[in-house]
Amino acid sequence: KRDGRLFCFGDGTDGATGQGHNDATLTPTQVGSASDYVDVDAGALHTCALREGGTVVCMGSNEDGQLGDGAVTTQSTLPVASGSDSDWAMVSAGSIHTCAVNRSGALYCWGRGTEGQLGDGNDMDSTVPVRVGTDLDWADVSVGSRHTCALKRDGRLFCFGDGSEGATGQGDTDDALTPTQVAGPSDYVDVDAGALHTCALRASGVVVCMGSNQDGQL
Numbered sequence: 295k296r297d298g299r300l301f302c303f304g305d306g307t308d309g310a311t312g313q314g315h316n317d318a319t320l321t322p323t324q325v326g327s328a329s330d331y332v333d334v335d336a337g338a339l340h341t342c343a344l345r346e347g348g349t350v351v352c353m354g355s356n357e358d359g360q361l362g363d364g365a366v367t368t369q370s371t372l373p374v375a376s377g378s379d380s381d382w383a384m385v386s387a388g389s390i391h392t393c394a395v396n397r398s399g400a401l402y403c404w405g406r407g408t409e410g411q412l413g414d415g416n417d418m419d420s421t422v423p424v425r426v427g428t429d430l431d432w433a434d435v436s437v438g439s440r441h442t443c444a445l446k447r448d449g450r451l452f453c454f455g456d457g458s459e460g461a462t463g464q465g466d467t468d469d470a471l472t473p474t475q476v477a478g479p480s481d482y483v484d485v486d487a488g489a490l491h492t493c494a495l496r497a498s499g500v501v502v503c504m505g506s507n508q509d510g511q512l
Contacts, residue, residue, distance in 0.1 A: 309371030310354030337387030359421030360405030388437030411455030438487030461505030
């Protein structure tokens with residue numbers, strides 16, 4: 295809502311609606327009593343939201359650590375803080391992992407990492423945010439099913455993680471364990487990662503897509 299309240303509705307099986315239970319919610323129902331939310335992103339089985347003070351909270355399935363609270367639990371039906379930082383600028387929730395950019399421009403990811411989608415150079419899961427390289431010029435990030443794509447402030451697009459469907463735009467189907475630039479000019483202004491494909495907007499107004507095209511999604 296414009297006043298900062300967060301509402302969720304739908305399938306509550308994994309607690310992603312943040313209502314403290316696993317029942318379906320048929321109409322918009324407020325999450326807790328806080329009224330300082332500024333952004334929200336719903337993943338497949340979990341939800342993450344950014345609060346005005348810079349805290350990221352997540353709720354729902356946590357089987358792969360995608361809530362980022364360090365706990366080894368199957369789920370949380372109420373919002374829990376992702377890590378201990380309070381300087382996040384944006385967050386993106388995928389199927390089984392989550393990534394966020396902080397106000398300094400650093401990129402972090404957490405959750406399932408078996409295909410390299412956390413971008414930290416290995417294929418290990420993490421229940422807490424892990425730093426993706428050392429760069430401080432990340433502007434945006436979008437998380438897919440098992441891959442991640444992120445924009446630099448200078449318009450370059452990078453992807454990493456599962457390459458089996460080509461969603462990382464590398465010209466092959468190999469996994470990428472660290473951010474790898476997508477070929478092309480440095481004029482990307484937006485990116486959105488779907489389950490098995492990725493689309494990005496260029497400054498000229500052209501949209502480009504890559505990855506699975508089984509249903510014509512490119």
